[in-house]
Amino acid sequence: MNILRRLAARVPRLSTLASFGAIQAAQMVLPLLALPYLSRVLGPGPFGTTLYMLTVSAVAAMCVEWGFALGAVREVAVLREDPVALGRAVGDILSAKCLLAVACAVLAVAGWLALSPARQHPWGYALAVANGITLGFNPLWFYQGMGAGVARVAAWEVGGGLAVLLLMLPLVRQPEHWTRYLLLLLLVRAGGYGWLTARIFRQLGPHAGGMRLVDGWRALRATRHLFLAHLGAMAKTHGAPLLLGGVLPARDMGMLIACDKMARGLVSLTMPVTLTLFPELCAARSHGCGGSLLRRTLAWAAVIMGAGAVGVWWLAPWLVTLALGREYAEAAPLLRWLCPLLVLLPLNCVLGTLGLVPRGRERVLTLAIGISALAGLAVAIPLAGMFGAVAGAWLSTGMEGIICAILFVVMYRVDPGLLRIPFRRSRS
Incomplete structure (x- = not known):
């Protein structure tokens, strides 16, 4: 009986571990599988430009994410038993992300003026920024904080990553097609995260809070210390490649x-x-x-x-x-x-x-x-x-x-x- 109890206690933990493993594989490993094909089809120049634009996307995503990967998870976990407060918190967090998306778009204009690859490839740069903003709206923070639904996010991440790989083969066949890869990423992610976010509002039902910019600003101030660590990590990981x-x-x-x-x-x-x-x-x-x-x-x-x-x-x-x-x-x-x-x-x-x-x-x-x-x-x-x-x-x-x-x-x-x-x- 003790063995059965231990196994039962570990099942949720193993399920969460497997779900996070699938998410990491979809976000990190599946894109790596695209590299052999893209490097051969695009050639060194367009391939390098594509990877540079993906770095731009990562920077934009980290800006919109702010520090909610820890702060939002913590807040949802604390309020999961209080539907009214939970709905208000979700509205505040999404309002904050909307503010960050606008700020990211404004900064992207400055980046277009400062970065020579952005000026040379404006359409690819626009797709890269849009990709990053979309990534920043990944609703994993809600499901992780609730302790349920992580498997649903994992299923979509894996399915979306595989869809990009399969669609890439017929659509990206020439060096000038490199922007199509960025467009595929944008469409798949926007559809998936939109659907997962809609499920959040359906789950909250009448308790879903409204989205107000004042509340979003308050949420940003409450997580500003986490953002400082987030900003440092962003500069460390992606700042040097952008300069180089x-x-x-x-x-x-x-x-x-x-x-x-x-x-x-x-x-x-x-x-x-x-x-x-x-x-x-x-x-x-x-x-x-x-x-x-x-x-x-x-x-x-x-x-x-x-x-x-x-x-x-x-x-x-x-x-x-x-x-x-x-x-x-x-x-x-x-x-x-x-x-x-x-x-x-x-x-x-x-x-x-x-x-x-x-x-x-x-x-x-x-x-x-x-x-x-x-x-x-x-x-x-x-x-x-x-x-x-x-x-x-x-x-x-x-x-x-x-x-x-x-x-x-x-x-x-x-x-x-x-x-x-x-x-x-x-x-x-």
Whole structure:
């Protein structure tokens, strides 16, 4: 009976883990499957431009997302038993996202004036910005906070990603067709997120709150501290590529961004575990425990991802040729320089998201990300001028290394037993 009870208790957790795994695969892995086809059909120039525009989309999405990936989930989870307050909160969050979408569109005009790829390809740039705004309206925050419906989001993400891959084959067949890929992404995402958002209002029924700009502004102010961390992460991940795009040729940018996507796509496979463990560690910290679980997670992340980094370094020439084609073989050194990301990114996630945030020390995480981003952006253009595309790989690994060093020092001061890594179960 005890075994059956344990299994029953773990079923919802395993279901959530599987759903988050499917979402991560749809958002990170499925787009990687498009790279071999696009790199061969489009050629180096249009392929590099396409990946640059996808970076623009990611920046726009992070602007609209603001900091609600954590703040909105927390608010919905707290109010899930109060339909009236929940409906009001949902209306406030969507109002805030509408404000952010308008601000993003205004900033996009400034970006069009400042970025030479945007001026050269205005239609592709417009599609990229629209894609990002649409991504920012992903309603996963509601279903995650409610603790139900994540599987529905996962099903749509996987189905939409597969639809893009299948439709891409007949529609993108020439180098000049690269904007059609962006259009496919926009249409599929807009349809899916629109449908999922409509289901939210049907679920809330008469309790659905109205959307007012004043309430949206109030929601933005309430989550401004989370946004600072979000802004630092955005600058760290996408700011340097945007700057480098104005200095490096499209071919070099395409190889750099493709290798970066390959590395981060592999790391994304660990995110479902993080998303599942986060509420467990928050609950454990409220009872004064959870340290042993954090140490085991840190140890296994270092061991498993360290072995993965060695494997990717060894197989880099073969992986690049397989993913991008023989004409991109010179990108193998870039992928090797990015191998430390396979270790640094999971460690930063464990130390920051699972270690500091449950302890209420998210400001340290914000500070670490901000220091790293400022350091990287300050040297991005000079390094690119001296060393070319390899400077972009150095920047990515260097910025994550700075964050890892800061977080490790802080966590060691908070928990001096951090280095006592238990690989066996503990009662704590």
